[in-house]
Amino acid sequence: MTNKKISDSIVETIHIVRPQHLNSVGRLFGGVLMQWIDEVACLVAKRHSHTGVTTASVDNLNFIMSAYPNDVLVLIGKITFAGRTSMEIRVDTYREDIDGTRHPINRAYLTIVALDKNDQPTEVPGLLIESPSEQMEWESAKKRREMRIFRRQEGF
Known part of the structure; x- marks a missing residue:
């Protein structure tokens, strides 16, 4: 099995x-964003x-901040770590202005298993x-992986 580039x-x-994405106070419902994040992460993992x-x-x-009706959201996912059967995927979400300026609204890390x-x-x-x-992200991912293993062993 050959190694692959992050890109x-x-x-x-x-x-x-x-409107169907909004919560009761008129902002993007967090569960909808979580679904989009999960979809992006799984697509990254499938590609890898x-x-x-x-x-x-x-x-x-x-x-980091809320999203509102008619906001354009851009989600970017990339692999940060590959273990034996699992991958860590980082997904960044941005609100994009009409001029293309992007403002971060969310960052998530997911562990996906092949x-x-x-x-x-x-x-x-x-x-x-x-x-x-990429090396810094890899090193950080190893630390997050160790924390996940520790939490699992401790029953968290």
């Missing part, structure tokens, strides 16, 4: 906040692994780290 599996999607995938966990879902045809975990390609920023 090989980047996904970018665009959504317009519509060329397998079926499932979400194992969601970390650090930080809501699945074979029998829905059993299967090995994934490794990552080719090509820049200092």
Whole structure:
């Protein structure tokens, strides 16, 4: 299995906040954004692994600011870490102004597991780290992975 570049599996999607996406106070419902984030993360993982995938966990879902009706949201997902059968995917969400200026509204990290045809975990390609920023993200991802393992062992 050959290693793959992070850039090989980047996904970018665009959504317009519509009335059916709003909560009772007229802002984007967090659950809708979480669904979009999960979809982007799974697409990134499928591109990297060329397998079926499932979400194992969601970390650090930080809501920085709200989104409102007719806002254009851009979600960008990229792989940050590849283990034996799991991948960490970072998804950043931005509100995009009419002039193209992007304002961050959310960042999330998800752990996605690759699945074979029998829905059993299967090995994934490794990552080719090509820049200092990718190396920093890889190192941070390893620390997050250690924290997830610790929390699972402690029953959190």
